[in-house]
Amino acid sequence: MPTSPPTPPRVADLFQDPRRENCPWCGSGNLRTRARAAAPGPGDPGMFVMDQCRACGHAFQNPRLTAEGLAFHQLDFFARRLDDFAERSLSPGAVRRRHLAAARTILPLAAEPESWLDVGTGHGRFPETAKEVFPYTSFDGLDPTPRVEEALRAERVEEAHIGDLTSPWVLARLRSRYDVVSMFHHLEHAPNPRAELRAALAVLRPGGHLLIELPDPRSAFATLLRRWWLPYGQPRHLHLLPPANLCAELRARGCEILTTDRRAPHIPYDLSGALAIFLTHVPGPVRRAAAPLLAAASALDRALAPLLRHTCFSNAYRIVARKPSAPRQRGQAT
Numbered sequence: 001m002p003t004s005p006p007t008p009p010r011v012a013d014l015f016q017d018p019r020r021e022n023c024p025w026c027g028s029g030n031l032r033t034r035a036r037a038a039a040p041g042p043g044d045p046g047m048f049v050m051d052q053c054r055a056c057g058h059a060f061q062n063p064r065l066t067a068e069g070l071a072f073h074q075l076d077f078f079a080r081r082l083d084d085f086a087e088r089s090l091s092p093g094a095v096r097r098r099h100l101a102a103a104r105t106i107l108p109l110a111a112e113p114e115s116w117l118d119v120g121t122g123h124g125r126f127p128e129t130a131k132e133v134f135p136y137t138s139f140d141g142l143d144p145t146p147r148v149e150e151a152l153r154a155e156r157v158e159e160a161h162i163g164d165l166t167s168p169w170v171l172a173r174l175r176s177r178y179d180v181v182s183m184f185h186h187l188e189h190a191p192n193p194r195a196e197l198r199a200a201l202a203v204l205r206p207g208g209h210l211l212i213e214l215p216d217p218r219s220a221f222a223t224l225l226r227r228w229w230l231p232y233g234q235p236r237h238l239h240l241l242p243p244a245n246l247c248a249e250l251r252a253r254g255c256e257i258l259t260t261d262r263r264a265p266h267i268p269y270d271l272s273g274a275l276a277i278f279l280t281h282v283p284g285p286v287r288r289a290a291a292p293l294l295a296a297a298s299a300l301d302r303a304l305a306p307l308l309r310h311t312c313f314s315n316a317y318r319i320v321a322r323k324p325s326a327p328r329q330r331g332q333a334t
C-alpha cells in the first residue's frame with residue numbers, strides 16, 4: 001500500500017523546545033497568551049508566542065527557542081533590523097544622557113568603585129559614558145558577541161570577556177571581582193534569568209551593587225499593543241520580569257533593594273516600534289513609502305514621553321540592589 005513521505009519538520013520546529021504548561025518563574029499552571037506573532041520578515045519563519053503567568057506576572061516565550069534557534073534569529077536580517085530600530089529610537093545625545101543618569105544612581109551608594117562589569121555591553125557605550133562619572137573606576141565588558149573586543153580596541157573597556165555570565169569558565173575567572181555589575185536590557189535575552197542573577201551576584205564582591213534595567217511587562221502598552229509591542233521582541237526576548245518578581249528574587253538571595261525607578265528608564269519607542277514591526281511584514285516599496293509615518297510616530301513617542309513615564313504606560317524600570325556583605329547564613333536560598 002503506498003504511503004506518503006513524512007512531512008519534513010519546519011526550521012522553526014527544529015529550533016524550539018517543547019511548549020511549557022507552567023510558569024518557569026513560579027510554577028503556576030495559570031497562563032494566558034499575551035502575544036502571538038510571526039517572526040519578522042517574509043518566508044515561513046514559524047509563530048512565536050509570549051505567554052504570561054496570571055499568578056506572578058512573569059511573561060515568557062513559549063515554546064522557547066533553543067540556543068541554535070536564538071543564534072539563527074540573531075543573525076536574521078529582519079530581527080536585527082528591529083534591534084537596530086530599538087537602538088536608533090534614541091538619539092546619541094539621549095543615549096548618553098540615559099547612561100549618565102544610570103551611572104549617577106550609583107554615585108551616592110558607592111563614591112569610587114574600583115571595578116565595574118557591564119554585562120551585555122555590546123560596543124561598550126555604557127562604560128564609555130560612565131567613565132565621565134567614575135574616572136578612576138576600571139570598567140570591564142562582557143558580551144556574547146565579538147563587539148566587546150571592538151570596545152576594548154576603542155579603549156571603552158579595560159578587559160573584554162566574550163561569553164555568557166553563567167558559563168563556568170567566565171564565572172571562574174570573574175568571581176568576586178567587582179564592586180558594581182550593570183545589566184541594561186540584558187536579562188530579557190537570558191535563557192535562565194535566575195541563573196543569570198545568581199551569576200551576577202557571584203562576580204560581585206560582598207557589599208557590591210547590582211544595577212539592572214529591564215522592560216516592564218506590566219506596562220499598559222503591553223496590554224494595548226500586544227504582538228506589536230517592541231519589548232515583547234519576538235523572537236529575541238525570552239523572559240520579561242515584573243519588578244516585584246525581580247525584587248523578591250534578589251531579597252531571597254539576601255540583597256537589599258536600594259532604589260526602584262519606573263520613570264527615568266522609560267524608552268520612547270512604543271508607537272513607532274509597533275509601526276516598525278508592522279512594516280517588517282509589508283513589501284519593500286510600501287515600507288520605504290511609510291518612512292515619514294515612522295518619523296511622525298517616533299516624534300509622537302518622544303512628545304508623549306515626559307507625561308507617559310509618570311503613568312502605567314512607562315515601559316521599563318531600574319533597580320539597584322546591594323549584595324550582602326556578610327557570608328550567607330545556613331537556611332537562606334542559594
Ligand SMILES: [Zn+2]
Pocket residue numbers: 023024025026027028053054055056057058
Ligand atoms: Zn508565575
